[in-house]
Amino acid sequence: xxxxxxxxxxxxxxxxxxxxxxxxxxxxxxxxxxxxxxxxxxxxxxxxxxxxxxxxxxxxxxxxxxxxxxxxxxxxxxxxxxxxxxxxxxxxxxxxxxxxxxxxxxxxxxxxxxxxxxxxxxxxxxxxxxxxxxxxxxxxxxxxxxxxxxxxxxxxxxxxxxxxxxxxxxxxxxxxxxxxxxxxxxxxxxxxxxxxxxxxxxxxxxxxxxxxxxxxxxxxxxxxxxxxxxxxxxxxxxxxxxxxxxxxxxxxxxxxxxxxxxxxxxxxx
Amino acid sequence: xxxxxxxxxxxxxxxxxxxxxxxxxxxxxxxxxxxxxxxxxxxxxxxxxxxxxxxxxxxxxxxxxxxxxxxxxxxxxxxxxxxxxxxxxxxxxxxxxxxxxxxxxxxxxxxxxxxxxxxxxxxxxxxxxxxxxxxxxxxxxxxxxxxxxxxxxxxxxxxxxxxxxxxxxxxxxxxxxxxxxxxxxxxxxxxxxxxxxxxxxxxxxxxxxxxxxxxxxxxxxxxxxxxxxxxxxxxxxxxxxxxxxxxxxxxxxxxxxxxxxxxxxxxxxxxxxxxxxxxxxxxxxxxxxxxxxxxxxxxxxxxxxxxxxxxxxxxxxxxxxxxxxxxxxxxxxxxxxxxxxxxxxx
Numbered sequence: 027x028x029x030x031x032x033x034x035x036x037x038x039x040x041x042x043x044x045x046x047x048x049x050x051x052x053x054x055x056x057x058x059x060x061x062x063x064x065x066x067x068x069x070x071x072x073x074x075x076x077x078x079x080x081x082x083x084x085x086x087x088x089x090x091x092x093x094x095x096x097x098x099x100x101x102x103x104x105x106x107x108x109x110x111x112x113x114x115x116x117x118x119x120x121x122x123x124x125x126x127x128x129x130x131x132x133x134x135x136x137x138x139x140x141x142x143x144x145x146x147x148x149x150x151x152x153x154x155x156x157x158x159x160x161x162x163x164x165x166x167x168x169x170x171x172x173x174x175x176x177x178x179x180x181x182x183x184x185x186x187x188x189x190x191x192x193x194x195x196x197x198x199x200x201x202x203x204x205x206x207x208x209x210x211x212x213x214x215x216x217x218x219x220x221x222x223x224x225x226x227x228x229x230x231x232x233x234x235x236x237x238x239x240x241x242x243x244x245x246x247x248x249x250x251x252x253x254x255x256x257x258x259x260x261x262x263x264x265x266x267x268x269x270x271x272x273x274x275x276x277x278x279x280x281x282x283x284x285x286x287x288x289x290x291x292x293x294x295x
Numbered sequence: 296x297x298x299x300x301x302x303x304x305x306x307x308x309x310x311x312x313x314x315x316x317x318x319x320x321x322x323x324x325x326x327x328x329x330x331x332x333x334x335x336x337x338x339x340x341x342x343x344x345x346x347x348x349x350x351x352x353x354x355x356x357x358x359x360x361x362x363x364x365x366x367x368x369x370x371x372x373x374x375x376x377x378x379x380x381x382x383x384x385x386x387x388x389x390x391x392x393x394x395x396x397x398x399x400x401x402x403x404x405x406x407x408x409x410x411x412x413x414x415x416x417x418x419x420x421x422x423x424x425x426x427x428x429x430x431x432x433x434x435x436x437x438x439x440x441x442x443x444x445x446x447x448x449x450x451x452x453x454x455x456x457x458x459x460x461x462x463x464x465x466x467x468x469x470x471x472x473x474x475x476x477x478x479x480x481x482x483x484x485x486x487x488x489x490x491x492x493x494x495x496x497x498x499x500x501x502x503x504x505x506x507x508x509x510x511x512x513x514x515x516x517x518x519x520x521x522x523x524x525x526x527x528x529x530x531x532x533x534x535x536x537x538x539x540x541x542x543x544x545x546x547x548x549x550x551x552x553x554x555x556x557x558x559x560x561x562x563x564x565x566x567x568x569x570x571x572x573x574x575x576x577x578x579x580x581x582x583x584x585x586x587x588x589x590x591x592x593x594x595x596x597x598x599x600x601x602x603x604x605x606x607x608x609x610x611x612x613x614x615x616x617x618x619x620x621x622x623x624x625x626x627x628x629x630x631x632x633x634x635x636x637x638x639x640x641x
Contacts, residue, residue, distance in 0.1 A: 070542075086615055086627040087570065087587050 035131050036139045043110070043143030047150075057106060057151050061098035062158065069094045081222045083256040092164050095156075096250035097219025100242060102155055103148045103178065104185045108210055110144030111189025115196050127280075134277045137190060141273070144189075145182025152178055170253040177252040180265050181245040187272035194279030217243040241268035341598065342640045343605055344385055345614055346373040347631025353387060354614075354630040355403065356605075358598060358639075361616060361628050365403050369396045374635045375417045377427065379442065382641045386427060386442065388415040395427060395440065400640070409445055412438045417459055417501075421484070423466040430457040430471060437471050439487060449487050453480040461502030461511055468526060470511050472499035479513045479522070481530055491530045496520040496550075501594075503553040505577065514550035514564060521550055521564055523580065536564075536575060540585050543569045552594035556601050561619070563604055565592040572606055574622055584622050588615035596637040607634035 047054065069091035080087060117126075126136055156171065166174075192205050216233060217240045218226070227234035237243050244264040251258035342364075343356040351373060355365035370389030373396070377386050384406075385398040393413055399406045411418075412431040415438075419428045425443040435455055439448040454476030461470040462484070469482040472495070479499060481491035496515025504511050504526070510533075511524045523534040538548050549567030555577060556562075562575040568591045574584040589608025596605045597619070604617040608627070614634060615627045 080627055086624040087589055087611075089587060 032131065032135065035129070035135070036142065039126070039136070039139040040143040040146060043113075043140075043147055046113070047147045053109075054151070057102060057109075058155060058158075060105065061102055061155055064098055064101070065091060065094065065159065065162070065164075081224070083251045083254040083258070093222070094220060095159050095164055095166075096253055097214075097217070097246050099152050099155065099174075099178070099249050099253075100181060100217075100219050100246040101214055102151050103145075103181050103245075104210060104214060104242065106148035106151060107144060107182065107185030107187075107189040108192075108206060109189075110140065110147075110186055111193040114140065114190065114193040115198070133280050137277055137280055138273075141183050141186040141190065144186045145179055148182045149175070149178050166253045167255050170255050173255055174249060174252040177245075177248045177262075180262070180269060181249060184241065184245055184265055184269040184272060187269055187276050190276035191272055191279055194276065213240060213242045216240050217246055219243075219246045241265060244268070343596070343614070344376055344638050344640070345605075345607055345630050345634045346376055346387060346636045347612075348372055348374055348609070348633040348635040350631035350633075351389075352631050353385075353398065354634070356614065356628055356630070358603070361626055363628065363630060366631070367398060367403050367405070369398070369405055370394055370408065375415075376636050376638045377418050377420045378638065378641055380420060380422065380425065384442075385638070386418060386420070388418045388429065390414050390416055395429070395442075397442070407445075409440060409442060410447070411440065412436070412447075412450075419460045419462045419469070421462065421466050422464065428460055428462065428469060430460050432456050432458060435473070437469070437482070451482055451487050451489060453482075453489055454478045454492070459499055459501040459513065461504055461513075463504045463511075463526065464506065464508045468504075468508075468511070470502040470504075470513065470524075472502050472513055474498045474500070474516075477515070479511070479524060481511075481524075481526075493522075493524060493530070493532055495522040495532060496535070500551045501553050503555065505555060506557040506559065512553050512555075512562065514553050516549040516551060516567065519545070519548040519550050519566070521553065521575075534580055536580050536582065538564070538566060538573055538582060538585075540566065540569050540571050540573075543571070551592075552606075554595045554597055554604070556597065556619070558601075563595050565595050565606060567591055567593065568610075570608075572604070572617065586617055586622060586624055588617070588624055589613045589627055593634075594636045596639045598639055599641065605637050605639065607637045609633045609635065 072090045216237050223234060223237060226237050241264060244261040247258050248261040248265050341358045343358055345354040347354060351369060351371050353367040353369055354363045357364045369387050371391035373387045373389050375388045383400055385400055387396045389396050393411055394408045395411045396405045397407045411429045413433040414431060415429045416432055417430045425441055427440045427442050429438040431438055435453060437451040437453055437457060441448050453471045454473030456475040457471045457473045459472035467484055469484045471480045471482060477494060477497055477499060479493045479495050480489040482489045495513045496518025498516040499513050500516045501514045502511055509527050511526050513522045519538050521536040522532045525531060525533045540548055547568040550564050551567050552565040554563050559577050562577045564573040566573055570588055570590055570592060571585040572588055572592055573582050575582055588606045590610035591608060592606045593609050594607050602619050604619055606615045608615060612632055613627045613629045615624050618625050
C-alpha cells in the first residue's frame with residue numbers, strides 16, 4: 027500500500043474529530059470553562075499561597091494563578107484525552123469504529139491517527155485558554171508559546187494513549203464514568219498541577235511519593251518549563267517513556283487476537 | 296545626584312488585564328531585552344551593593360550576569376549605604392559597631408572606619424560638602440561627620456527616634472523622620488538646624504526628594520502612607536498617598552523605601568511584608584500597579600540608566616530585579632541574610 031491511502035485515512039480520522047469538535051460547541055465551551063473556573067475562582071482564593079517562595083523554572087516570585095496555568099493546560103489535555111477515549115467506546119458500540127478497525131490499515135496506525143486527532147483538538151483548546159490567560163495578565167515569554175507546542179503534542183499523545191488503554195477495559199459508557207473518577211481526578215490532584223512537589227512534601231510524604239511517580243506530574247512540568255523557555259530533560263524523558271509504554275499497551279489492547287477486547291469477546295460487543 | 300542616595304525605589308508587578316497595545320509593547324520589549332542580552336557590550340556594566348544586616352556583609356552583584364561576584368566583610372549590623380562624592384568609596388552604617396565603615400571601590404575592602412555616634416541606621420552624603428549625615432536613633436539627633444577630615448562636625452537635635460533621612464538635590468534641605476514623634480523635621484543644611492516640623496503618618500521610615508527638589512516624599516510604615524511635602528513655599532504636607540493591595544491583609548502593607556525616576560514619571564515605594572512594590576505616577580500621585588517581589592521588601596535602588604529597579608527582600612534574603620518599562624519582576628537573586636539597603640555604583 028502506498029503512502030497516499032495512509033494520509034487519506036489520517037486526514038479522514040483527524041477531520042472527523044475536528045468536525046465533531048466544531049459541531050459540538052457546547053463541548054468546546056465546557057472544555058474551556060473548567061480550567062477558567064479554576065483560574066478565576068480557585069486560584070484567586072489562593073493567590074498569595076506561593077508568593078513566599080521561588081519555584082523553578084520561574085526566575086522570581088509568582089502568584090498562584092501564574093503557577094497553576096501549566097497545570098490547567100495539562101488538565102485540558104487530560105480531559106480531552108479521556109473524552110477522545112470516551113468517543114472510542116461510543117464509536118465501537120455504535121459501529122463507526124468497527125468500520126475503521128476492519129479497514130485494511132494496521133490497527134496501530136488507526137490508533138495513532140485517533141491520538142493525533144485528539145491531540146490536535148486539545149492543542150486548539152490549550153491555545154485558546156492561554157490566550158485568555160494572557161489577556162487576563164498571566165503572560166509567559168512570547169517564545170514560550172512556540173516552545174510549548176512539542177510539549178503539548180507529547181502530553182496529548184500520553185494522556186490520549188492512556189485513554190485508549192482504558193477504553194479497552196470498558197464495554198459500555200456507564201463503566202467509563204467510574205474510570206474517569208478513579209483515574210482522571212487522582213491523576214490530576216496527585217500531581218504538581220496544583221502545588222509544587224516541595225509543598226506537597228511538606229504536607230504528606232506519602233502523597234509526595236505518589237505524585238513523584240505520576241507521569242502526569244512530569245507532563246505538567248515539561249509544559250511549565252517549555253512555556254518559560256526552558257527544557258526539563260527529566261520530565262521530557264519520563265513523559266516520552268510513559269507515552270511509549272501506554273501507547274504500546276493500548277495497541278496491544280486493541281489487537282483482536284491478543285488484546286483485552288479479545289478476552290471480552292470483541293471490540294464491537 | 297545619585298551619589299547621595301542610600302536606597303532607591305523599584306516597582307513590582309502583578310498579573311492584570313492589559314490591552315493589546317500593552318501586549319504589543321511587551322513583545323517589542325522582549326525583543327529589545329533579548330537584543331540587549333545578546334549584545335557583547337551590555338548596558339548593565341555596573342555593580343549593585345546590598346547590605347546584609349544579619350551576615351555583617353555587603354553582597355556585590357554584577358548587573359550584567361545578575362550574580363553575586365563578591366562578598367565584603369564589614370562591621371556588625373550593616374544597613375544604610377552611600378557613596379562618597381567622588382565615587383571612590385562606599386560608606387556603610389554598621390549599627391552595632393556605632394561606626395561608618397568605608398569601602399574602597401577598587402579593592403572592595405574596608406579601608407577605614409569612622410565613629411558615628413550611637414546606633415547609626417540611615418546615612419546620606421551631602422552633594423556639596425564632604426559630609427555624611429547620620430540618624431542616631433537612640434540619641435534623638437542627626438550627626439554631621441566630615442569624612443575627609445574624619446571629624447564630628449555637629450549634632451542636630453530632632454524628635455524621638457530619628458530614622459529616615461533625605462537630602463535635596465541642591466543640598467540645601469535635609470529631612471529627618473522620627474518614628475516615635477511621627478514627624479518630618481525639615482533641616483536647613485547650611486544652618487544645621489531643624490526649621491519646620493511636620494506631622495506625617497505613623498512610624499515614618501524614609502524621606503526622598505523629587506528629582507527637581509520641589510517635593511519631599513515621606514513614607515510611614517504603620518500608616519502605610521506616603522506624605523508629599525511641598526518644599527518650595529508652604530513646607531506642609533500637600534498630599535497623602537495610600538496603599539491598598541488587593542487580596543493582601545492591610546496590616547502587612549507597610550510603606551518603607553522610596554525611589555523615583557529622574558524623568559518625573561514613576562515613583563516606587565517598598566511595601567514591606569506585603570511583598571509588593573507600589574508604582575506611583577509622580578505627577579498625579581496615582582498608584583498605577585503593585586509588583587510582586589520577595590518577602591518583606593525594604594529598600595530600593597534604580598540602575599544608572601533607570602531601566603531596572605532593585606529591591607532588597609529581608610525575609611527571603613534576595614534582591615528582586617524589576618524591568619522599569621515593563622513594570623515586571625524579571626529575576627530574584629539570592630544574597631545574604633536579611634538584606635536591608637541597596638545602592639548602585641554611580
